[in-house]
Amino acid sequence: MKDLNSEYQCAIDLVIDVIGGKWKVLILWNLNEGVKRFNELKRSLPNITQKMLTQQLRELEEHGLVSRKVYQEVPPRVEYSTTDMGKKLQATLFEMCKWGDEYAEQKGIAMNRCWTSYNFMEK
Amino acid sequence: MKDLNSEYQCAIDLVIDVIGGKWKVLILWNLNEGVKRFNELKRSLPNITQKMLTQQLRELEEHGLVSRKVYQEVPPRVEYSTTDMGKKLQATLFEMCKWGDEYAEQKGIAMNRCWTSYNFMEK
DNA sequence: TATCCTAGTTACCGTTTGGGAACCTTAGGA
DNA sequence: TCCTAAGGTTCCCAAACGGTAACTAGGATA
Numbered sequence: 311m312k313d314l315n316s317e318y319q320c321a322i323d324l325v326i327d328v329i330g331g332k333w334k335v336l337i338l339w340n341l342n343e344g345v346k347r348f349n350e351l352k353r354s355l356p357n358i359t360q361k362m363l364t365q366q367l368r369e370l371e372e373h374g375l376v377s378r379k380v381y382q383e384v385p386p387r388v389e390y391s392t393t394d395m396g397k398k399l400q401a402t403l404f405e406m407c408k409w410g411d412e413y414a415e416q417k418g419i420a421m422n423r424c425w426t427s428y429n430f431m432e433k
Numbered sequence: 434m435k436d437l438n439s440e441y442q443c444a445i446d447l448v449i450d451v452i453g454g455k456w457k458v459l460i461l462w463n464l465n466e467g468v469k470r471f472n473e474l475k476r477s478l479p480n481i482t483q484k485m486l487t488q489q490l491r492e493l494e495e496h497g498l499v500s501r502k503v504y505q506e507v508p509p510r511v512e513y514s515t516t517d518m519g520k521k522l523q524a525t526l527f528e529m530c531k532w533g534d535e536y537a538e539q540k541g542i543a544m545n546r547c548w549t550s551y552n553f554m555e556k
Numbered sequence: 557t558a559t560c561c562t563a564g565t566t567a568c569c570g571t572t573t574g575g576g577a578a579c580c581t582t583a584g585g586a
Numbered sequence: 587t588c589c590t591a592a593g594g595t596t597c598c599c600a601a602a603c604g605g606t607a608a609c610t611a612g613g614a615t616a
Contacts, residue, residue, distance in 0.1 A: 318544045319479055321533025322462050322526065328536065332449065332604075339445050348563055356442055359605060364564060374540070384613045385562040395536060402532050403445065405525040410444025413451065413518060417497070421441045455574075471593055482575055487594060507583045508592040 312369065328373050329399070333358060333366045338396060339403050341376065345391040375399065435492065451496050452522070456481060456489045461519060462526050464499065468514040498522065 318324045329335050333355070340346065340354045352363055367390060370376035375396035381387040392399075414421050441447045452458050456478070463469065463477045475486055490513060493499035498519035504510040515522075537544050 314540070314542060318537070318542065320459070320462070321530045321537060321544065322458055323533075324537055324542065324544065325529045325533040326455065326458060328533075330453070330455075332453075335445055335449060336443070339443070352563095360564070361566090361606090362604065365604095380563095383562095384611080385560085386564075386611085388563060395539065398535065399532055402525065402528040405528045406448045407444045409522055409525050410446075410448040410451075412521065414441070414444060414447055416518065417437070419437060419441065419447065421444065421447065472591095475593095480575095483594070484576085484596090485574065488574095503593095506592095507581080508590085509581085509594080511593060 333362055334370060335403060337366055338399055341390060341392045342400055345389050348388050456485055457493060458526060460489055461522055464513060464515045465523055468512050471511050
């Protein structure tokens with residue numbers, strides 16, 4: 311698990327540590343739609359494994375970007391949502407997505423249109 | 434080397450492939466200052482190894498974000514700069530950096546102020 | 557009694573990523 | 587004759603990352 315204790319040269323450095331990897335920004339992007347349960351999130355992220363989803367959610371929680379609410383029920387119910395700090399990443403993710411779309415178009419890369427926040431953010 | 438041939442679910446997915454990893458955004462962020470030679474870049478990126486810098490630059494070049502100009506001289510001179518597509522990433526990197534600064538402040542994480550484009554972009 | 561449900565955990569294992577160190581090239585200078 | 591400079595390449599190794607499959611809890615349902 312990333313520790314964030316090291317000295318960063320630059321904020322960009324830090325951002326890479328916090329949201330780097332294959333899944334984190336995808337998870338956050340999904341959560342920007344609103345509160346989601348574990349399996350709901352899992353369905354939204356094609357190919358993610360249970361293990362990876364749990365692991366990444368734990369790290370996001372530990373770094374204060376996602377919050378986790380457990381209901382004492384059986385079968386279990388756990389809801390995930392973004393924290394304020396997590397929500398503030400929206401602007402970044404939005405810019406990423408815009409650039410990605412433009413890049414894909416220029417390169418002729420096929421893509422299913424974004425399945426999430428993009429449209430509503432475009433507004 | 435990343436191939437970008439797979440089917441992406443979303444632009445975010447694609448962006449992660451293109452600028453993911455430990456060094457790429459750092460390199461791009463540095464190049465936003467302007468044209469730089471290999472060793473100049475190397476000095477700007479504390480701890481990067483020659484191998485990683487070359488490798489990452491090659492991938493950025495292949496993906497059309499960076500262009501490489503070789504002068505036929507001895508000792509060699511090679512200049513790197515961002516392409517138009519690379520320059521368009523500035524907005525994204527800027528958002529990243531802003532968020533990173535805010536996050537660092539909230540978490541009390543020590544950091545040397547950004548050594549690059551940040552200030553001039555803030556303008 | 558057996559099975560299903562959700563949200564996990566655990567052990568194991570292969571791939572990828574990143575790093576260190578040595579080597580290469582070729583002209584000019586000491 | 588040897589060294590230096592700049593921009594690499596190559597080989598080898600370790601750690602991180604990510605995936606598979608099996609197992610868990612405990613109440614509800616058939």
